Amino acid sequence: MLKQPAQKYQPFPPISLPDRRWPEQRITHAPRWLSTDLRDGNQALAEPMDSARKLQFWELLLGCGFKEIEVAFPSASQTDFDFVRQLIDENRIPDDVTIQVLTQARDELILRTFESLRGAKKATLHLYNATAPLFRRLVFGMDKAQIITLATRSTRLIRQLCEENPQTSWQYEYSPETFCFTEPEFALEICEAVAEIWQPCPERPMIINLPATVEVNTPNVYADQIEYFCRHFSRRSEVCISVHPHNDRGTGVACAELAMMAGADRVEGCLFGNGERTGNVCLVTLAMNLYSQGVSPDLDFSDMNQVVEVVESCNQLPVHPRHPWAGRLAYTAFSGSHQDAIKKGFDSRQPDDRWEMPYLPVDPQDIGCSYEAVIRVNSQSGKSGSAWLIEQNHGLKLPRALQQDFSQHVQQEADSQGKEMTQNALWQLFRSRYGLMPSGHFTLQTYRSESLQDGQLRLAASVVTDGGTRQLECQGNGLLSAAANGISRWLDKPFVIKDYHEHSLGERSDSRSVAYIRCLFQDGTSRWGVGIDSDVARASIQALFNAVG
Numbered sequence: 001m002l003k004q005p006a007q008k009y010q011p012f013p014p015i016s017l018p019d020r021r022w023p024e025q026r027i028t029h030a031p032r033w034l035s036t037d038l039r040d041g042n043q044a045l046a047e048p049m050d051s052a053r054k055l056q057f058w059e060l061l062l063g064c065g066f067k068e069i070e071v072a073f074p075s076a077s078q079t080d081f082d083f084v085r086q087l088i089d090e091n092r093i094p095d096d097v098t099i100q101v102l103t104q105a106r107d108e109l110i111l112r113t114f115e116s117l118r119g120a121k122k123a124t125l126h127l128y129n130a131t132a133p134l135f136r137r138l139v140f141g142m143d144k145a146q147i148i149t150l151a152t153r154s155t156r157l158i159r160q161l162c163e164e165n166p167q168t169s170w171q172y173e174y175s176p177e178t179f180c181f182t183e184p185e186f187a188l189e190i191c192e193a194v195a196e197i198w199q200p201c202p203e204r205p206m207i208i209n210l211p212a213t214v215e216v217n218t219p220n221v222y223a224d225q226i227e228y229f230c231r232h233f234s235r236r237s238e239v240c241i242s243v244h245p246h247n248d249r250g251t252g253v254a255c256a257e258l259a260m261m262a263g264a265d266r267v268e269g270c271l272f273g274n275g276e277r278t279g280n281v282c283l284v285t286l287a288m289n290l291y292s293q294g295v296s297p298d299l300d301f302s303d304m305n306q307v308v309e310v311v312e313s314c315n316q317l318p319v320h321p322r323h324p325w326a327g328r329l330a331y332t333a334f335s336g337s338h339q340d341a342i343k344k345g346f347d348s349r350q351p352d353d354r355w356e357m358p359y360l361p362v363d364p365q366d367i368g369c370s371y372e373a374v375i376r377v378n379s380q381s382g383k384s385g386s387a388w389l390i391e392q393n394h395g396l397k398l399p400r401a402l403q404q405d406f407s408q409h410v411q412q413e414a415d416s417q418g419k420e421m422t423q424n425a426l427w428q429l430f431r432s433r434y435g436l437m438p439s440g441h442f443t444l445q446t447y448r449s450e451s452l453q454d455g456q457l458r459l460a461a462s463v464v465t466d467g468g469t470r471q472l473e474c475q476g477n478g479l480l481s482a483a484a485n486g487i488s489r490w491l492d493k494p495f496v497i498k499d500y501h502e503h504s505l506g507e508r509s510d511s512r513s514v515a516y517i518r519c520l521f522q523d524g525t526s527r528w529g530v531g532i533d534s535d536v537a538r539a540s541i542q543a544l545f546n547a548v549g
Contacts, residue, residue, distance in 0.1 A: 020223075022226075027260050033068065033298070034242070034266060036070040037311075038070065039071060041270040043276070051079070054314075055086075064301065069100065070102065070268070088117070098123065099117075100123070100125075101117065101126065103126065104128065105150045110125075121168065122168065122169045124173050126173040126175065130147075131187060132181045148193050151190055152193050156197050158172060172200075173208075176190055180214070180222060181214070187229060191229075195235050207240045207241075212244070212255050214277075215248035215249040226241070229241070240265045241265050242266035242267070243267055244269070245267075246281070247282075256269070268280070269282060269286070271284050272308075285324050288362070292361045304369060305368055338358075341358035344358070387403040401518065441545070443463065444461060444538060445462040447541065448461075457481075458474075470490075495521045502514065512532055517531075519547040529546030529548070
């Protein structure tokens with residue numbers, strides 16, 4: 001890299017718009033969406049989709065609720081042409097869906113494009129030509145007048161062909177393709193000239209698409225360009241203003257959102273941002289951004305995992321695991337402080353509450369994601385992560401001190417293994433550490449208790465030990481006191497019961513109960529035991545045995 005990049009690269013100038021209004025605007029409704037996955041996204045693939053993959057993607061887009069879909073560049077390849085024909089001939093296009101196709105400003109390509117659309121109920125013809133100074137000078141060797149002539153001549157031909165085929169409900173889209181670095185005055189001039197030919201009205205709807213073909217400036221500059229155009233275009237009320245942001249600077253989403261604030265009505269992009277170079281704007285991100293603010297995106301991503309699966313299969317490209325909304329790790333917390341905050345959020349949440357959850361801007365269940373994926377455990381995790389998974393998968397609500405104790409063992413295990421702990425490994429560690437394995441040192445077999453006249457309680461229990469079955473005869477102030485007095489005679493280390501907690505594992509009357517007991521030994525060490533049984537007394541005695549055994 002150059003130490004002085006200014007010697008080679010120059011910044012693109014901003015637009016003068018001192019009274020800009022877009023910063024004060026809010027996005028309160030969804031834009032019109034156009035998916036261009038089957039055209040722009042497809043042409044950016046190393047191996048373009050075949051018909052079967054395109055059809056699979058087409059069905060996905062319909063299922064997500066897209067009403068405008070750019071399906072092909074029919075004059076560019078026979079495969080694209082045949083796909084348009086397949087959709088029409090096999091009657092695969094719902095009545096409320098408009099297909100869109102792209103064409104360059106050349107007569108033979110326009111004619112070929114119309115041929116592909118023969119018999120369509122509703123269709124959008126999308127014409128583009130490059131308008132920026134760099135392209136005029138370097139690529140086409142044409143001046144402004146010649147560029148305008150190219151666009152208007154093609155528009156005139158398209159209007160003529162539309163009028164000759166009235167059985168189709170036509171819509172026209174024009175893109176000054178390199179709008180974001182075209183002079184604002186010239187972008188207006190060529191769009192005015194094109195609109196003059198088309199004469200937009202309800203019977204002849206028109207879209208003017210203002211693409212950030214290559215991102216060359218910060219998103220606020222793009223918003224200024226959109227607002228300037230919307231203010232000065234003479235037929236603004238008669239056309240739909242669309243934007244097609246690319247992601248060369250990594251700010252395609254911001255460009256789209258600020259453009260909507262600046263007056264854009266429609267957004268073109270791909271589900272996960274696939275497209276030339278760094279890609280098109282990601283429509284999933286835009287839609288979910290709206291959803292997280294309480295604005296319906298008018299798209300359905302209730303089964304986000306299936307959307308990811310189909311797109312990955314069709315594009316043969318992975319969706320990043322940290323994608324903002326759809327990545328497999330998007331709702332996962334490994335950090336202990338994050339896990340603790342999320343667990344407290346879920347613990348305090350009531351069924352009818354508005355969604356307010358630390359680190360989770362939307363409820364993962366809304367898009368078909370499981371809470372099991374919210375918290376995962378590795379060596380970076382804290383006490384809440386392990387406790388959350390134990391509670392979610394097994395119903396055990398660990399006391400806070402037990403959470404702390406267990407997390408230390410989890411961290412030791414994760415450090416020694418050097419990888420994430422699975423849910424099963426976590427549960428097996430819990431069982432072995434707190435006495436829930438079948439081969440406990442002391443296992444309660446049977447017991448009976450009776451109250452004595454002096455207020456004491458007598459306990460008689462049959463206990464399976466490493467050496468066989470032994471009988472425990474003891475008494476105390478209560479059941480646990482008696483059991484502790486009895487078992488202490490079998491041990492070398494005196495102890496006291498320091499903590500006791502219990503709860504049921506369900507709401508039914510025959511649900512099992514779980515008891516948690518911490519014993520403090522004379523040398524200052526302590527140990528937890530857990531017992532689970534349909535009889536809460538048995539669960540408590542077994543938890544004590546597990547703690548001292």
